[in-house]
Amino acid sequence: MSVLFGVIVGLALGLTGGGGSIFAVPLLIYGLGVAPHSAVAISLGAVAITAAFGAAEGLARSIVERRAALIIAVAGMLSAPLGVMLGARLSESVVMAAFAVLMLGVASRMAWRARAAPQESSVVRARVAPEAASDASTVCRYSRDGRLRLNAPCSAALGVAGLVVGVLSGLFGVGGGFLIVPALMLITEMGIHRAVATSLAVITFIGLSGLGSAVVAGREIDWTLTGLFVLGGVLGMAAGRLLARYLAGATLQSVFALAMAAIAVGMLVQTLVLA
DSSP: OHHHHHHHHHHHHHHHSSSGGGGHHHIIIIIHOOOHHHHHHHHHHHHHHHHHHHHHHHHHTTOOOHHHHHHHHHHHHHHHHHHHHHHHHSOHHHHHHHHHHHHHHHHHHHHHHHHHOHHHHTGGGOSSOOOOOOOTTSSSOBOTTSOBOOOHHHHHHHHHHHHHHHHHHHHHOOOOHHHHHHHHHHHHOOOHHHHHHHHHHHHHHHHHHHHHHHHHTTOOOOHHHHHHHHHHHHHHHHHHHHHHHHHOSHHHHHHHHHHHHHHHHHHHIIIIIOO
């Protein structure tokens, strides 16, 4: 079952390009019976390694904005331990309720974007990444040679985004692609293709930082289960990237959003009503 649930997470991440990893914690807790705090730690490691394979594809296609990814990743790696520490101070019921609310927010945004910008839902089908036009209203702008101008305001904005993502990752065990992708597109006017690939690279480093912090904090981790979950995630990611050429689209995004919302409601009922 560990491998199967890992496949589900990897498949969701590969098909959606971001946000799919949020299924990891609920599957670990309610599907495999893992304690919430341990599930967060396992999720961080599984999501990080799974995202690494997606990032490797983006690097091979030269669509990862490496310098922007480095700034966000460093900031996120610094703040992820804070999220782990905060999670240790909160009760498991509070963390789960907050996580369910986060899932509802992600599901709402995913459903809205599937309707408002259906072309973004098919991003993982694309083999070529067109550059976004420079916009004078954005914090980060591209120069004529296609390089991102990393001035002080641009670097600061990317750093703040990384700090927020790091805290959420450490606290909830999520990859943060649902926040990184829109942040990159807002701050830099980056195209959706490049934003997704860059997001996967960032998730890799932030997730590993959060996992390391969880280990240092003494979180109980079943490494055999973790290894099987990671194996499934990698297999799912590979399958998702292949199937995305045929399946990715607004309808699939809407289905994922509905599934995410249903799981979130179930978690709230379990945590606030049945507990």
